[in-house]
Amino acid sequence: MLLLHLARKSLANRLLTSSLTALSIAFSVALLVGVENVRTGMRESFSNTVSGTDLIVGSRGGTIQLMLYSVFGMGSPVANISHETWKEWDEHPAVSWTIPYALGDSHRGFRVIGTNASFYEHYKYRGGQSIALAEGRQAEGVFDVVLGAQVAERLEYAVGERVAVTHGMSAVGFMNHDEMPFEVVGILEETFTPVDRAIYVTLEGITAIHMGWESGAPPMPGEEITADEVLAMEEVPVSQITSFFLGAESRAYTLQLQRDISTSEAEPMTAVIPGLALSEMWQGISYAEDGLRVISAFVVLVGILGMLVSIYTSLEARRREMAILRALGTGPRRIVSLLVLEAGLLSALGALMGVGLVYGGLIMLQPWLEGRFGLLVPIRMLDGVQLAYVGAVVVLGFVAGLVPAIKAYRTALHDGLSVRV
């Protein structure tokens, strides 16, 4: 108790140095704990990019590739699946709903996705949130377009605007389908997922863009189909889609459905469970966060080292104090304990302040992080890993205190009751 009292008073006496030292430890601890928080938030945001979907189905290929082009709007599908096959599964008794996706076009760098009303009803993200229209209505007609929130913001489009849609994924392509006048009928609310970065039309709309392109080359002059001709059609024939999202009647059917789809005779297809695939993908990119973690560990080390240096350099000025303590009968071991305790107190204080910084920072920055990056960093109790980090910093502080303490021990033995400088 006496030592604690002395250590506390001694630290308070060097208030500026002590608080700066504690602050540097606090920042390093805040970084360590904060990185862990952001990591959790990122992982949760990532694995909640799509939710409530039991399977995502596309033509046979890699699961990650399927996830990339269906959910993240990256890369291209190798092949399509036929409209009939999709319909078969759509009507399968174990299937509750499906959302078809027809990909392959873009508008000024944003993907165009052909889908149907089921998208607006069943697409869920982040813990079961549904997408909603901020403005206007769903795409129903062949030339109706609904914009993701980010698309609307970037391109400064409003409801009622006429837009051209490109075939192929280049924004500068000269083969623009300018003859197909699409019209913006709705804008989605922001979801902070890739949904915001796409343009949604109907399956018929996608089909219409490709009319005359069946051979893979632009339509011959004179063979172009005009918008009026499309509108005059009784029904636009949809023959292909790229992939579809599937909700089972019951979760219990998921594995059976996945097997049945993957082994289907009709067409070679791949079905993935999005939650599983997402966590698999996260594993693949998580080495980046390991790097971040290593960096924060080094920052902590630097903080502790700073404390060590600050205590060590203070020793010269404290030789007199040690001689007095010795004269009063303090054994050299207690002098070691005193200095170790000072270091431990400093690092414990720093760790506590660091945790405070994290919570304070989260409370202040959470809305901004969510609004700006769609990153929801949860405010919750420190988890086991974080507690272990904080504990490790405190222990490290005590251990680091041994260095100046042993130096003080030697000095105290050498000096005895007189300070020979």
Place this chain on the structure above:
Amino acid sequence: MNNTSECIHAQRLTFAYGTGPNVLDIPDFTVHAGERVFLYGPSGSGKTTLLGLIAGVLQPEPGTLNVLGHDVGSLSSAARDRFRASHIGYVFQMFNLIPYLNVRDNIALPVRINTERRSRLNGSLDEAVAEAAAHLGIEELLDEKVTRLSVGQQQRVAAARAILGAPELIIADEPTSALDADRRHAFLELLFSNVQEAGSTLLFVSHDLGLADQFDRSLSLPDLNRAEG
């Protein structure tokens, strides 16, 4: 605790640092219990070494130095620390005080360090501290920061700390050399009356021979020490 007449008794006491030459070689040196002894110790006379040995910071050969009935040389280092804390009050030349403790905490410190010394207090620690402070005329300063005190005030705080818990032996190492003549005299008066009241033995070391005649007995370390300084 020790009723025999000898407080310090050194016989054939020698000391060398490491493998160096002897810095101390005292054939015979005795301080009686209750005495006030002036020890003339100019620099280079082995003063620091002798005081270090008596206080138990340095270890003498067994059988050569007896302090308060203890053979200092045969005690372990931890036992010597405890012995010093319990039985010896120490006043330095200057800078006697822990800078981050206030006057009250500085005076109380030796008693906090050593439970045996605490058990000798009459009444509570706070009362004892207040009493010691009152004896040295510093009762108004108890809650002051020590860095605000004059040198004279600091030395009085150091004296109050040394007599708290009435240790048998008080060692004063040039406690007045930083004071001017008037204060020196006043400080000595206070020290004497407190030492007498506590029934302690006083070993007062100084290079200022002018103070010698105020003591029961005066010795000269250069005469006692046969080692080449």
